[in-house]
Every structure is written in C-alpha cells, then in structure tokens.
Amino acid sequence: MSSMDVDAAATAPIPVVIRHQGKKYDIDVDVSEPGSIFKYQVYSLTGVQPENQKILIKGKQVKDDTDLSTLGLKPAQAIMVLGQPGAAPTRLEAPAAKLKFLEDMSGADAAGGNLQVAPGGLVNLGNTCYLNASLQAMRSLPELQDSLVNRFEEDPAETSLMLARQLKKVFARMASSYDTYSPDGFLTTVRMLNPRFAERSRTGAGYAQQDAEEAWTFVMDNLRRNLLLKDVPAGAEGGSASNPSVSIVKRYLAGEMQKTLICDEVAGRTDAQAIPTTESFLALPCHINININHLRDGLLAGLTEKIDKTSEELGREASFTSTLKISRMPKYLTVNFVRFYWKRDIQKKAKIMRKVTFPHELDISEMCTDELRAKLVPVREKVREVRKEIEEIERTNKKRKRRLSEERKAEASGSGAGASRSDAKDDKKEDDKEKKTEGAEGEEVEYKTDAQIEAEKRESLEKAKEELYQLAKPRIDEDPYSNHTGLYELRAVVAHQGASANSGHYTAFVKKGTIVNPKTGKMSEEDGNWWWFNDDTVTEVGSERIDALAGGGESHSALILVYGSAPLPLPESRKSQKFFQS
Structure with a gap:
C-alpha cells in the first residue's frame, strides 16, 4: 500500500526502561503517539490504571494529551512510574458473596441486590491485551463455548488438542464466576504453539505487544483443524458414536x-x-x-x-x-479491517487512521452468487415484513398504555386535568378509527374492543411467522448451520487504540444478550447496551460508543467485527434449537 493511502505516518520507536515498585520493564515508545497511548502501555506492564499513574519525565508529568516527541526521550532512558496497581474508579467490582447467574436467580434474589451484572475481566499478563480482547469477543459465539465446555472430550496424550483444552478451562472458569481471571495456561500454550507470540521486546526483556487479528486468526485456525466433535444434528438432544466428526469452527464460522x-x-x-x-x-x-x-x-x-x-x-x-x-x-461472520500495513522505513506495522463506518445490521446478500441470492432475498423480505408487524403491535400497545395512563391521571386530578383529558381523547380517537368497521351509509357502525383488535393482529403475526418458516425451511433443511437471510447483527468488536499494531492498546466490546452460560444454555439479559472489556476492567456502555469505533484518529477504532445471523422471528412452536434460531 502506498503512503497516499494512509492518513498518518509513524516514526521509529525508542526503547526505554520503566521502573515501578522495584521492578524494571522494557518498552518501545512511539513518540508520534499521544501520552494516553504510552500510559496504556505502562498499564499493560505494571497493572497501574492510566487514571492512577504519575509519570514524570524531565520534570514534566505525562498527561493524555502530552506530545511525546517534545520530551526528548533517549534509548535505554529510565522512567519512574508512581501509582498502585488496581482498578480505575469506574470498575465494576465482583461481589463478596457466592456468585449466581442472572438467569438462575429468583426474583427475590435479584430484588435483594445479590446480583453482579458485569461478566468477569481478564488479567493483563504483560502486553497481553491483544489476547484478552480476542478471548472476550469469542464469548459472543455460544456454540463455540458449548462445544468446548460441554461436548469436548479431553485427551491429555493428544498434543494437537492442547489449545482446545486450555480454552475450555478459560470458558468454563468465566462461566462459573464473575471474578477476574488470569489465563496463564492459555497464554503459555499460545506462545508454545506459535513462537511469534513469544517474541520479546526490542530491548530483549519482556514480551512484545502483538496483533489481535493475528491472534484471533491463529486460535480459530487451530480450532478449525482440531476441535472435531461427533456430529449432533440441529435440534437433536444427542448423537450416535457412529456419527462422523465435524469441525465446529468450520460449521458455524466458515x-x-x-x-x-x-x-x-x-x-x-x-x-x-x-x-x-x-x-x-x-x-x-x-x-x-x-x-x-x-x-x-x-x-x-x-x-x-x-x-x-x-x-x-x-x-x-x-x-x-x-x-x-x-x-x-x-452463521457467524468475522470481518477484519485491514488497518495495518508493513512500513519498511520503520520496520513495523503502521496503522491506517481513516474513518470507516459500519452498521449494527449488515446485509451482504449483494455479495453472494446469483443462485444463493435468489434463495436469500425472499426470506429476507419476509423477515422485514414480520418485523414491521411486530413494530406496529408494539407501537399500538405503547399508545394504548399511554392513553390509559393519561385517563387515570385525569380521573385522579379531577377538573384540573383538562389538557391531559384532551390528549387522552386524541389518542382514543385514533384508536376508534382502527375499531370502526366498513358499512354502507346509514348503517350502524360496529366497534371492536381493544382485545379483539390485539387478538387479530397477533393472529396475523403468527400467520406471517409461519409463512416465514415455510419459506425458510428448504434453506434450513439444506444447511441448518448457515445464514438464511443475508442479514447479520453485530455482536462483538475488538478495537485498537494507537498508531501501530505492535504498540497501543486492545479492548473488546461485546453486546449484552450475546453471552451464553454454556452450563445452562441460557442467554444473558439484553437491553441494547454493551460490555466494554478493558483487560480486568469491565464497564457498561451505550450503543453510541460502538458507533464511535469507526476510527479517524488514534482513539479506539474497530479492528475485528463479529456478526451473528439475524434470528428468524419464528412461531413459538418452531423454536426448538438450544441457541439462536437461524
């Protein structure tokens, strides 16, 4: 890629020595990046949150907006860092009491406050944010967790299963506790199987930062070849010992x-x-x-x-x-932003800063063969039709609830509620229009009750859902583990902050409602918000935070997107699969 394709350049990093609480850490500092990136690098090594760090260089304190190129850093320069390792003020702490899953708790337990809603984070083991972010994003793939935790048969003598065994331990531990977890065994195995991830920093001490996309690709490719389980047909409770082995990754992600x-x-x-x-x-x-x-x-x-x-x-x-x-x-589509390219003059991967927006719902039917598109489009259009009916019912119910609420308020306030009564009457007139039946002039007009109207709409909706099922059934029978509509919904994002793949900081964003407890098969609660996994710190953010990951600078920008098939809105009688319908 030519230099004209990028929006920012990079300069050669300077190796320095970080001193903190009697320990030394070697780190490469890219002086073209702001102080916030340097502070995240320090955090990766020392565990001191950026908010809690005090870094003095030649009498100047490093702040988020500090221009590192003005500090005159020299190779092997020692830099003192003050601050205690620990969480930032925004961190959601795990409860001291015995942990329970939301889906396993009674209403009384939840009401009593014995609830920790934040999933557990992962300890940064020294420039391992790239791996932590990738692991958190993988949790948005319920079939992968289920296969490892519930169906994977460990064979200690089989060396090719080393990575799968360690990933099973990670998923099983994270499913049983909200506490922060240290994935030491998994990290050791990754470095053993791929020496690239065991590379040292340029100064020779400490491990170097790596590319999250390369880590994701390595893990998935290993599982694709080695995570082979006895085939269990969709909707079936068990399988036969004679069933052929299938690759779970190939089935759901290829x-x-x-x-x-x-x-x-x-x-x-x-x-x-x-x-x-x-x-x-x-x-x-x-x-x-x-x-x-x-x-x-x-x-x-x-x-x-x-x-x-x-x-x-x-x-x-x-x-x-x-x-x-x-x-x-x-069924699950992974998208990689090709943001990094090899810059020869500095001998490292530089980052393309350009802003590239991405949708929460992705339609890729136009990228398919004519044969496949002919199968997808009718199902996709029927899905949109059913969604419109669902939205109409929800809108009508909200309007009815508002009207009833206004009427109750008007009755309670007496004559002083004229305006509220007027608003309620206006809403009622709109409903009355829906209730009238067509008739000849002079005939008595009949009215339908709210219950009758709602029942008719729901009957119509169920009929449309059944029509959708019949339309999609040939595709489901042909390949039950693929996408049947061309529509995908965003589930997870791995983001990078900084100007280089081998520096900066990686975090993950996972949509609430996509993390499944593999031991119970139950989904976490969805409310439109997302979990932001910043190593061991987990915070809740709104969907607008995801939109801000489009890039355009050194702030967090999307590197890996994980999309899941948009679930088919099927009739209740058709919902038989353990996880998402597709």
Missing part, C-alpha cells in the same frame, strides 16, 4: 466463495476461466484506502482484484481480474 480468474484481454480468455473454483474463508477483509468510507465499500473492494500473471494463450504476462462471490454464508 463460509465459501466461488472464484473466477478471467483474462482482461479477449484473446487470452478460455471457457475454463469462466468455471468458478470454490474456496473457504473464516473472515472477510475490509480493505481501506482513500475511497473507502463505509464497511460495505471495503468488503466489495476485497471481492475484486487485478492480478498480473502469465497467460498461456498469449504467451506473455497479462492482466487478469479475480472475482469472488459468496456461495455459503456462515
């Missing part, structure tokens, strides 16, 4: 592409070039350049590519166009 590679020159084309080949993928790349402003644009850009290769027909090198079309959509 999609398929049809690829054609056609010569741009007519004389160099053959009939064979028009026949597509099939290849699988675990993630879709969102390419970023000066023309990309939205996720859709970046995804489409990644489906077409110009390639120079030798043409046998022409007897020379020629330009070919590679075109990809999705032929199978996975």
Whole structure:
C-alpha cells in the first residue's frame, strides 16, 4: 500500500526502561503517539490504571494529551512510574458473596441486590491485551463455548488438542464466576504453539505487544483443524458414536466463495476461466484506502482484484481480474479491517487512521452468487415484513398504555386535568378509527374492543411467522448451520487504540444478550447496551460508543467485527434449537 493511502505516518520507536515498585520493564515508545497511548502501555506492564499513574519525565508529568516527541526521550532512558496497581474508579467490582447467574436467580434474589451484572475481566499478563480482547469477543459465539465446555472430550496424550483444552478451562472458569481471571495456561500454550507470540521486546526483556487479528486468526485456525466433535444434528438432544466428526469452527464460522480468474484481454480468455473454483474463508477483509468510507465499500473492494500473471494463450504476462462471490454464508461472520500495513522505513506495522463506518445490521446478500441470492432475498423480505408487524403491535400497545395512563391521571386530578383529558381523547380517537368497521351509509357502525383488535393482529403475526418458516425451511433443511437471510447483527468488536499494531492498546466490546452460560444454555439479559472489556476492567456502555469505533484518529477504532445471523422471528412452536434460531 502506498503512503497516499494512509492518513498518518509513524516514526521509529525508542526503547526505554520503566521502573515501578522495584521492578524494571522494557518498552518501545512511539513518540508520534499521544501520552494516553504510552500510559496504556505502562498499564499493560505494571497493572497501574492510566487514571492512577504519575509519570514524570524531565520534570514534566505525562498527561493524555502530552506530545511525546517534545520530551526528548533517549534509548535505554529510565522512567519512574508512581501509582498502585488496581482498578480505575469506574470498575465494576465482583461481589463478596457466592456468585449466581442472572438467569438462575429468583426474583427475590435479584430484588435483594445479590446480583453482579458485569461478566468477569481478564488479567493483563504483560502486553497481553491483544489476547484478552480476542478471548472476550469469542464469548459472543455460544456454540463455540458449548462445544468446548460441554461436548469436548479431553485427551491429555493428544498434543494437537492442547489449545482446545486450555480454552475450555478459560470458558468454563468465566462461566462459573464473575471474578477476574488470569489465563496463564492459555497464554503459555499460545506462545508454545506459535513462537511469534513469544517474541520479546526490542530491548530483549519482556514480551512484545502483538496483533489481535493475528491472534484471533491463529486460535480459530487451530480450532478449525482440531476441535472435531461427533456430529449432533440441529435440534437433536444427542448423537450416535457412529456419527462422523465435524469441525465446529468450520460449521458455524466458515463460509465459501466461488472464484473466477478471467483474462482482461479477449484473446487470452478460455471457457475454463469462466468455471468458478470454490474456496473457504473464516473472515472477510475490509480493505481501506482513500475511497473507502463505509464497511460495505471495503468488503466489495476485497471481492475484486487485478492480478498480473502469465497467460498461456498469449504467451506473455497479462492482466487478469479475480472475482469472488459468496456461495455459503456462515452463521457467524468475522470481518477484519485491514488497518495495518508493513512500513519498511520503520520496520513495523503502521496503522491506517481513516474513518470507516459500519452498521449494527449488515446485509451482504449483494455479495453472494446469483443462485444463493435468489434463495436469500425472499426470506429476507419476509423477515422485514414480520418485523414491521411486530413494530406496529408494539407501537399500538405503547399508545394504548399511554392513553390509559393519561385517563387515570385525569380521573385522579379531577377538573384540573383538562389538557391531559384532551390528549387522552386524541389518542382514543385514533384508536376508534382502527375499531370502526366498513358499512354502507346509514348503517350502524360496529366497534371492536381493544382485545379483539390485539387478538387479530397477533393472529396475523403468527400467520406471517409461519409463512416465514415455510419459506425458510428448504434453506434450513439444506444447511441448518448457515445464514438464511443475508442479514447479520453485530455482536462483538475488538478495537485498537494507537498508531501501530505492535504498540497501543486492545479492548473488546461485546453486546449484552450475546453471552451464553454454556452450563445452562441460557442467554444473558439484553437491553441494547454493551460490555466494554478493558483487560480486568469491565464497564457498561451505550450503543453510541460502538458507533464511535469507526476510527479517524488514534482513539479506539474497530479492528475485528463479529456478526451473528439475524434470528428468524419464528412461531413459538418452531423454536426448538438450544441457541439462536437461524
């Protein structure tokens, strides 16, 4: 990628020594980044929250907006850090009493305040925020947790299962307690299996920061090859010992592409070039350049590519166009923002700062083959029709509740509630319009009660849901573990703060209502908000915080997006699967 494609440049890092409570930590400081990024690096090593740090360099205290290039840092310079390790004031502490899951508690328990709503965080073991963020995002994949915690048969003698065994321990521990957990065993295994994650800092002491996207890809690829379980058909309670083994990651997270590679020159084309080949993928790349402003644009850009290769027909090198079309959509779709590229002059991965927005609901049907799109579009349109009916019923119920509330207030306040009565009457007139039946002029007009109207709407809704099920059933029977509508809902985001993949700080955002207790199969409560996992600190944020992850600077920007298939609004009688319907 050329320099014109990026919005910021980077400079060579300076190795310095952090001193804190008698210990020394080697760290590479990128002086092109602000003080807030440096403080997060210090936090990764010392455990002292950025809010609690006091860092003095040549008499100047490092603040979030400090320009590090003005401090005159020298290689091997010692920097003293003051502050006690611990949580920031916003941290949600775990309760001292025995922990209970929300879904397992009685109403009395919840009302009595014996409730810790924040999931547990993960201890930063020294520049391991990249791995912690990835693990938290993986918790938004309920089938992955269920497979590891409930169905995975451990074999201590099988070395290929080392990573799966350690991840099972992580998920099982996080499912049984809201306390902060230290994933030492999992980290050790990752470094053992892939020496890249065991790299030391440039000064030789301490471990180097790594790329969260590379960690995610490594873990998923390992599980794809090794997490093989006996096949259990969708909706079934058990399986047979004769059932073939299936890869859980391949089943739920792998999609398929049809690829054609056609010569741009007519004389160099053959009939064979028009026949597509099939290849699988675990993630879709969102390419970023000066023309990309939205996720859709970046995804489409990644489906077409110009390639120079030798043409046998022409007897020379020629330009070919590679075109990809999705032929199978996975139930869970991973999207990687291609924000990092190798900058040769500084010998490290620099970050593309460009702002790229992304939706909470993603429709990728336009990126599919014509055959697949023909199957998806009718189901997608029916889903939208059913959603509209649901919204109408909810809107009517809210209006009715408001009217009744206003009427009660008017009765309670007596003659002084004229305005409230007027508002209530206006709402009632709107309802009356819905209640009138068509009749000839002069005939007596009949009215339907609220209960009759609501019953008719719900009957109509159930009928529409059943029609949706029948429409989707052929796709469900064909591939019950894929996406059947082309619609995805955002579940988790891994974000990066800073200007380089090997510095800065990684955190994860996971939508409430997507974390499943693998021991009970019950979903956490959803209210539209998100959990922000900043290592061992867990806070609740609104959906607008997710919109701010579009990037555009050194603040938190999305690196990995995890989308889940939008659930089909099916009739109650059809809801038989343990987790999400799709």
